[in-house]
Amino acid sequence: MTARADAEARDAADALAPFRERFAFADDDTVYVDGNSLGRLPLETRARLDALEEEWATRLVQAWHDWIDLPVRVGDLLATAVLGARPGEIVVCDSTTVNLYKLAGAVLADRPGAIVVDAGEFPTDRYVLEGLAASHRRELRLLDSDPGLGPTADEVAAACGTDAALVVVSSVHYRSGAVADMRAITAAARDGGALVVWDLSHAAGAIEVALEDAGADLAVGCSYKYLNAGPGSPAYLFVRSDLQPRLRSPIQGWFGQRDQFAMERPYEPDAGIARFLAGTPPIAGLAAVEVGGRLVEEAGIGALAAKGRALTEYAAELAGVSLAPLGFELASPTDPRCRGAHIALRHADAWRICRALIERAGVVPDFRGPDSIRFGFPPLYTRFVDVWEALDRTRQVVERGDHLALDTTLARVT
Amino acid sequence: MTARADAEARDAADALAPFRERFAFADDDTVYVDGNSLGRLPLETRARLDALEEEWATRLVQAWHDWIDLPVRVGDLLATAVLGARPGEIVVCDSTTVNLYKLAGAVLADRPGAIVVDAGEFPTDRYVLEGLAASHRRELRLLDSDPGLGPTADEVAAACGTDAALVVVSSVHYRSGAVADMRAITAAARDGGALVVWDLSHAAGAIEVALEDAGADLAVGCSYKYLNAGPGSPAYLFVRSDLQPRLRSPIQGWFGQRDQFAMERPYEPDAGIARFLAGTPPIAGLAAVEVGGRLVEEAGIGALAAKGRALTEYAAELAGVSLAPLGFELASPTDPRCRGAHIALRHADAWRICRALIERAGVVPDFRGPDSIRFGFPPLYTRFVDVWEALDRTRQVVERGDHLALDTTLARVT
Numbered sequence: 146m147t148a149r150a151d152a153e154a155r156d157a158a159d160a161l162a163p164f165r166e167r168f169a170f171a172d173d174d175t176v177y178v179d180g181n182s183l184g185r186l187p188l189e190t191r192a193r194l195d196a197l198e199e200e201w202a203t204r205l206v207q208a209w210h211d212w213i214d215l216p217v218r219v220g221d222l223l224a225t226a227v228l229g230a231r232p233g234e235i236v237v238c239d240s241t242t243v244n245l246y247k248l249a250g251a252v253l254a255d256r257p258g259a260i261v262v263d264a265g266e267f268p269t270d271r272y273v274l275e276g277l278a279a280s281h282r283r284e285l286r287l288l289d290s291d292p293g294l295g296p297t298a299d300e301v302a303a304a305c306g307t308d309a310a311l312v313v314v315s316s317v318h319y320r321s322g323a324v325a326d327m328r329a330i331t332a333a334a335r336d337g338g339a340l341v342v343w344d345l346s347h348a349a350g351a352i353e354v355a356l357e358d359a360g361a362d363l364a365v366g367c368s369y370k371y372l373n374a375g376p377g378s379p380a381y382l383f384v385r386s387d388l389q390p391r392l393r394s395p396i397q398g399w400f401g402q403r404d405q406f407a408m409e410r411p412y413e414p415d416a417g418i419a420r421f422l423a424g425t426p427p428i429a430g431l432a433a434v435e436v437g438g439r440l441v442e443e444a445g446i447g448a449l450a451a452k453g454r455a456l457t458e459y460a461a462e463l464a465g466v467s468l469a470p471l472g473f474e475l476a477s478p479t480d481p482r483c484r485g486a487h488i489a490l491r492h493a494d495a496w497r498i499c500r501a502l503i504e505r506a507g508v509v510p511d512f513r514g515p516d517s518i519r520f521g522f523p524p525l526y527t528r529f530v531d532v533w534e535a536l537d538r539t540r541q542v543v544e545r546g547d548h549l550a551l552d553t554t555l556a557r558v559t
Numbered sequence: 560m561t562a563r564a565d566a567e568a569r570d571a572a573d574a575l576a577p578f579r580e581r582f583a584f585a586d587d588d589t590v591y592v593d594g595n596s597l598g599r600l601p602l603e604t605r606a607r608l609d610a611l612e613e614e615w616a617t618r619l620v621q622a623w624h625d626w627i628d629l630p631v632r633v634g635d636l637l638a639t640a641v642l643g644a645r646p647g648e649i650v651v652c653d654s655t656t657v658n659l660y661k662l663a664g665a666v667l668a669d670r671p672g673a674i675v676v677d678a679g680e681f682p683t684d685r686y687v688l689e690g691l692a693a694s695h696r697r698e699l700r701l702l703d704s705d706p707g708l709g710p711t712a713d714e715v716a717a718a719c720g721t722d723a724a725l726v727v728v729s730s731v732h733y734r735s736g737a738v739a740d741m742r743a744i745t746a747a748a749r750d751g752g753a754l755v756v757w758d759l760s761h762a763a764g765a766i767e768v769a770l771e772d773a774g775a776d777l778a779v780g781c782s783y784k785y786l787n788a789g790p791g792s793p794a795y796l797f798v799r800s801d802l803q804p805r806l807r808s809p810i811q812g813w814f815g816q817r818d819q820f821a822m823e824r825p826y827e828p829d830a831g832i833a834r835f836l837a838g839t840p841p842i843a844g845l846a847a848v849e850v851g852g853r854l855v856e857e858a859g860i861g862a863l864a865a866k867g868r869a870l871t872e873y874a875a876e877l878a879g880v881s882l883a884p885l886g887f888e889l890a891s892p893t894d895p896r897c898r899g900a901h902i903a904l905r906h907a908d909a910w911r912i913c914r915a916l917i918e919r920a921g922v923v924p925d926f927r928g929p930d931s932i933r934f935g936f937p938p939l940y941t942r943f944v945d946v947w948e949a950l951d952r953t954r955q956v957v958e959r960g961d962h963l964a965l966d967t968t969l970a971r972v973t
Contacts, residue, residue: 169616179620186616194608194843201789202583202600206593206923212790240838242812243657254694269813269838272826276811280668367839375615376626377841397690398656399683407928412686424654424683425781427791427841429608509620514821 148463152533155459161452164444165526168373175507176534181347181487181521182511184373190436197432215431216400216422222435223381226442227372228345228364229355230383236418237368237381237434238426241346242269243396244365244382247421248342249277249311250395252363258310258338259284263296267319270344274313283310293320293476293489293517298329305337312341316348316364317485320513321477322457324352324485327359335362340388346370350441351486351523353450356383363388371486371523372437379430382421389417398423440525449524453486456522456532460488463536471543476517487521489513490539497548498539505547506538562877562947569873569943575866578858579940582787589921590948595761595901595935596925598787604850611846629845630814630836636849637795640856641786642759642778643769644797650832651782651795651848652840655760656683657810658779658796661835662756663691663725664809666777672724672752673698677710681733684758688727697724707735707890707903707931712743719751726755730762730778731899734927735891736871738766738899741773749776754802760784764855765900765937767864770797777802785900785937786851793844796835803831812837854939863938867900870936870946874902877950885957890931901935903927904953911962912953919961920952 156162169186177185200208220235228235238244253260262274264287278285286304290296295318296304305312312334314325327343334341343364348354350371356364364383368374384392393414399405400422403413414420441449458481464473468490476489492498499512510520520535542548570576583600591599614622634649642649652658667674676688678701692699700718704710709732710718719726726748728739741757748755757778762768764785770778778797782788798806807828813819814836817827828834855863872895878887882904890903906912913926924934934949956962 169612171617177619183615183620183623185619186612191612194612198583198600198605198608201597203585205591205599206597206925207917209597209790239653239657240812240840242814242838243653243810246810246812246837268816272811272813272816275826276809280809369839375843376623377839377844379841380838395690395694396657396660397686398654398660399686400656402682402686412689423660424656424794425783425791426654427793427844429789429843430791430841503621511620 149530149533152529155529159452159529161444161448161524162528164440165528167440168526173507175509176531176538178508178510178520178522178531178535180523180527181370181519183376184370184523185526186375187373187436187440190375190433193432193436194429197429212428215428216426217419219431219435219438220381220418222438222442226438227349227354227446228383229353229357231357231386233418234386235381235383236421237379237431238422239380241344241365241367241380242273244380245270245273245313245342245344246277247394247396248363248365248382248384249273249313251392252311252340252342253277253281253283254395255392256310256338258308259286261286261288261301261304261309261312261339263288263290263314265290265292265295266313267315267344270313293318294323294478295325298326298333301330302333302337305334305339307337309334309337309339312339313344314341315344315346316354317352319347320517320519321489322347322485322487323478324483327361331360331362347485347487350449351453353446361385368434368437372434372441373525374430374433374437378433379427384418384421389420394421394423396423400424400426444525452524453522454481454484456524456527456529457481457484457486457488459529460520460522460532460536463533464490467540468536471540486524487519489517489519491517494548497551498543500551501542501548502539506542508535508538510535563944566943566947573866573943575858575862575938576942578854579942581854582940587921589923590945590952591923592934592936592945592949593923593925594937594941595784595933597790598784598937599940600789601787601850601854604789604847607846607850608843611843626842629842630840631833633845633849633852634795634832636852636856640852641763641768641860642797643767643771645771645800647832648800649795649797650835651793651845652836653794655758655779655781655794656687658794659684659687659727659756659758660691661808661810662777662779662796662798663687663727665806666725666754666756667691667695667697668809669806670724670752672722673700675700675702675715675718675723675726675753677702677704677728679704679706679709680727681729681758684727708732708737708892709739712740712747715744716747716751719748719753721751723748723751723753726753727758728755729758729760730768731765733761734931734933735903736761736899736901737892738897741775745774745776761899761901764863765867767860775799782848782851786848786855787939788844788847788851792847793841798832798835803834808835808837810837814838814840858939866938867936868895868898870938870941870943871895871898871900871902873943874934874936874946874950877947878904881954882950885954900938901933903931903933905931908962911965912957914965915956915962916953920956922949922952924949
């Protein structure tokens with residue numbers, strides 16, 4: 146049996162394979178392995194958005210009676226089907242950046258102490274915290290963990306000491322796909338006086354996030370990766386129910402007001418998770434998140450996470466055999482249980498190889514400086530043959546030297 | 560000639576009448592006069608969103624090369640076609656609430672002094688400022704202007720004294736449609752040491768906003784009213800170019816970073832208006848704002864504003880004749896040059912009359928407590944016969960006493 150036939154056999158045995166037909170594909174043989182940046186369009190989203198336009202066109206402002214609960218209703222769906230939380234603990238709104246600002250600001254208003262974040266954390270998370278540290282006059286303690294892997298619980302405990310207020314950590318690291326130990330890091334931070342805001346952007350829909358089981362306090366994340374809700378779709382935030390009464394968003398808006406349409410009164414936050422809403426929520430975006438969440442619910446996050454591990458493990462095996470001799474090394478954890486649904490491969494010429502894959506080989510991964518190529522395998526629609534093709538075309542590109550012929554003066558974009 | 564025939568004659572003479580055909584309508588005779596809450600669906604938006612879904616489906620992450628400039632590009636369109644500003648001074652992003660928070664927070668970080676806002680200002684504006692006043696330990700001076708009309712320049716000057724930092728005023732008041740004197744209020748605030756953030760939500764696309772001519776400093780506003788970009792579509796913000804270098808958003812996100820994809824560095828804001836971006840922008844929403852802005856550009860904001868004035872004036876005339884005897888009075892300025900494109904009518908039984916209009920008469924205005932009904936006449940698609948029908952059906956409802964038969968225990972929603 147050839148290597149490709151082996152991949153085909155794995156696909157034939159994959160119970161989740163039919164979900165691929167629920168997504169739109171271009172009419173070409175491009176191998177898209179960047180769904181960890183932007184997930185694919187679910188066919189049902191097209192229909193749902195058409196229906197929403199019809200609602201807008203015909204019911205106009207009256208449709209708000211049905212739309213107004215969407216942020217909480219879709220939040221409940223994500224809570225129960227995707228993120229292991231309880232109804233009433235998640236609301237869908239704004240961007241990940243704005244949601245992180247809201248929750249981090251709420252924590253800083255709640256308690257004194259330093260802010261802890263890894264120096265290699267996703268940039269927007271660091272930027273938000275740099276700004277809050279300056280405006281709140283808090284020390285910003287930058288952890289220096291193993292690059293690309295994120296901090297361990299011990300590192301978080303050491304950084305927090307006994308006088309920290311806030312820790313921000315990604316549940317799945319955006320570079321390597323490394324999974325952080327949510328339970329241990331949450332406990333370590335709490336021992337130091339701090340609450341953790343988890344960034345679930347690369348985790349939601351890729352692994353079994355268990356917010357409740359892990360005792361997590363707070364979280365944010367985006368919906369345009371493994372939840373397939375489209376470019377710039379609304380993000381979400383999680384606040385454990387017992388924390389909700391004591392935390393207030395710094396951005397007080399009318400959708401967070403206790404009785405929104407009694408407009409004469411001073412601000413008083415809603416009793417529940419809606420207190421973290423701000424302005425008018427984006428209805429089409431919310432509908433797309435709902436479709437994306439339902440697909441995860443239907444497939445089952447346990448089955449999806451298992452397939453994600455199988456895909457990354459298969460990729461790591463293939464890379465070890467055919468790409469290691471060409472100078473690649475795995476920049477992700479070796480244990481698939483410690484990875485999300487993407488892996489990173491390090492190579493001295495990663496930037497040019499990534500360009501050559503996109504421009505000449507019909508493979509779309511993405512580059513993360515200084516020297517890594519990320520391959521994402523969203524389990525809802527990625528086949529084992531896609532993994533095989535992505536890595537085999539990478540081998541061919543490097544063996545042929547396609548990347549050496551590229552104009553390296555090209556600007557690096559995305 | 561009957562009164563309705565007179566309205567028909569006005570429509571026949573209306574050069575903007577053909578723009579109505581560019582919008583989607585339900586197949587009924589509902590008279591929708593709440594476009595000041597949620598504007599109608601432009602037919603082109605349907606096509607544009609379909610095309611965007613196709614881009615997403617086929618180009619996936621690569622389409623970001625074209626999408627990434629949308630916040631600034633659509634901002635430039637609003638600047639030149641709608642709001643009288645210059646390219647590079649407006650960016651489309653987030654919600655009005657979040658944008659007001661960003662600009663107000665930037666001003667408070669820039670200068671000491673009090674915050675001034677009218678007690679009758681739109682709720683979310685007041686809520687944002689209440690929160691900022693508390694977190695920044697600033698005095699919040701609540702103006703008590705003529706209810707529903709918003710403050711005069713003299714009132715703003717008196718409230719600012721010599722130690723104010725920030726004033727927030729709506730350019731068109733959400734209740735009455737009263738137009739604020741942007742030039743005089745801006746100058747009065749500046750004399751008191753303050754910058755004004757204008758809320759353009761009810762003005763953009765309804766009147767000729769002239770940010771540059773009026774010397775305005777800062778503004779925010781929504782796009783789902785007269786710009787017809789759909790429920791929860793992204794908002795915009797304006798920062799006059801010479802102010803941009805000194806003002807920083809409190810929400811530091813990766814889309815506001817100078818070199819977004821050089822991810823290793825500390826936060827440094829973009830040199831221009833993009834510094835006020837935060838997280839990943841909503842692409843479908845931006846596309847809808849672009850369509851809405853192009854429609855205004857094509858019709859011409861001058862012509863639209865003139866038609867808006869003609870519509871509200873016609874409504875005020877009809878109300879004076881047929882509704883005043885039934886207990887209604889105009890709760891808007893009498894001079895059409897001092898109004899936006901909506902008017903308010905006050906009536907002791909406004910709540911029940913509004914419900915009866917919606918439930919029994921096929922007219923959709925909206926209620927604003929305690930005693931006003933708002934009638935909005937977006938000039939792109941409102942006919943003079945719509946004005947006539949709305950007011951004539953109101954007369955019939957009250958004459959028949961339809962509203963007296965309503966169950967008044969119904970909750971007030973929207």
